[in-house]
Amino acid sequence: MPSILPPGITPYYERNGIAIVHVDCRDILPLLVSASCDLVLTDPPYEAEAHTKGRRIHDQRTNVIRSAPLTFTPIDADLRAFAGCHMARLSRRWTLVFCQIEAAMLWRDALEAGGARYMRTMVWAKPNGQPQLTGDRPGMGYESIVTAHALAASRWNGGGRLGWFLYPTDANFSRTPRWHETQKPITLMRDLVTLFSDPGDLILDPFMGSGTTLRAAADLGRRAIGIEISEAYCAVAAQRLQQESMPLDFKQERERIVQPERFESMAEDI
Numbered sequence: 001m002p003s004i005l006p007p008g009i010t011p012y013y014e015r016n017g018i019a020i021v022h023v024d025c026r027d028i029l030p031l032l033v034s035a036s037c038d039l040v041l042t043d044p045p046y047e048a049e050a051h052t053k054g055r056r057i058h059d060q061r062t063n064v065i066r067s068a069p070l071t072f073t074p075i076d077a078d079l080r081a082f083a084g085c086h087m088a089r090l091s092r093r094w095t096l097v098f099c100q101i102e103a104a105m106l107w108r109d110a111l112e113a114g115g116a117r118y119m120r121t122m123v124w125a126k127p128n129g130q131p132q133l134t135g136d137r138p139g140m141g142y143e144s145i146v147t148a149h150a151l152a153a154s155r156w157n158g159g160g161r162l163g164w165f166l167y168p169t170d171a172n173f174s175r176t177p178r179w180h181e182t183q184k185p186i187t188l189m190r191d192l193v194t195l196f197s198d199p200g201d202l203i204l205d206p207f208m209g210s211g212t213t214l215r216a217a218a219d220l221g222r223r224a225i226g227i228e229i230s231e232a233y234c235a236v237a238a239q240r241l242q243q244e245s246m247p248l249d250f251k252q253e254r255e256r257i258v259q260p261e262r263f264e265s266m267a268e269d270i
């Protein structure tokens with residue numbers, strides 16, 4: 001199979017239409033051709049205040065949970081403006097960016113500056129989200145997904161479905177392996193891939209982490225490029241991609257998420 005990367009870019013890993021590039025995304029995004037991806041689906045670093053208490057550490061000895069800072073650098077205004085502009089330029093259809101609610105309008109501005117059209121901010125609700133350890137205000141319990149589209153007419157696979165997802169995090173006590181400090185649940189990423197792309201499409205994740213977007217893309221017959229600055233996370237992502245997974249039936253996945261008959265019967269009632 002020919003490489004899905006443009007000439008001159010060396011992959012850290014490439015197999016069956018899925019490629020990882022170990023590089024600062026600022027060094028490679030300008031080299032990619034405009035409108036060459038169908039979907040940008042990414043989970044960049046969050047704002048500085050979220051990073052200072054972004055990890056939960058469970059002390060087995062005392063059975064106490066405390067928070068600790070994340071080990072990678074938070075987003076800053078320059079990186080947001082740069083990445084937002086390029087992501088909008090590179091996607092011929094959707095761009096989906098995870099963030100905390102306080103940053104949603106900052107990402108909207110960054111994507112619009114690149115020529116995309118803001119569509120919606122979706123919600124991932126986390127029933128096992130981090131409790132408010134200070135106890136002086138409500139805990140957060142959800143993350144936002146800023147959703148934009150290229151200026152062309154939009155289409156997705158969700159019909160009238162709501163942009164709302166309910167999945168537990170892969171946090172402490174979960175049986176899912178901990179690949180990354182802030183990994184997204186594979187089930188959530190598969191829903192987003194199913195809803196916002198089609199089989200064979202090319203997905204770009206410029207802040208790949210442990211490669212959950214790429215794993216979901218591979219499971220659902222999409223091609224994907226992941227970019228990651230940390231070599232350790234590139235290695236983890238490559239390891240995840242080498243594991244065999246059960247190929248998913250695209251049609252069944254779509255029907256499970258969208259349940260179109262529900263919308264059809266609602267339409268009759270209106």
Ligand SMILES: C[S@@+](CC[C@H](N)C(=O)[O-])C[C@H]1O[C@@H](n2cnc3c(N)ncnc32)[C@H](O)[C@@H]1O
Pocket residue numbers: 023024025026043044045046072073179180182183184206207208209210211212213227228229230233
């Ligand atoms: C929030 S994490 C992504 C986690 C991922 N969604 C997962 O499920 O594993 C963001 C990642 O972006 C990476 N990163 C930060 N700045 C970067 C840059 N300039 N270029 C490429 N990767 C970067 C960090 O090393 C980190 O692994």
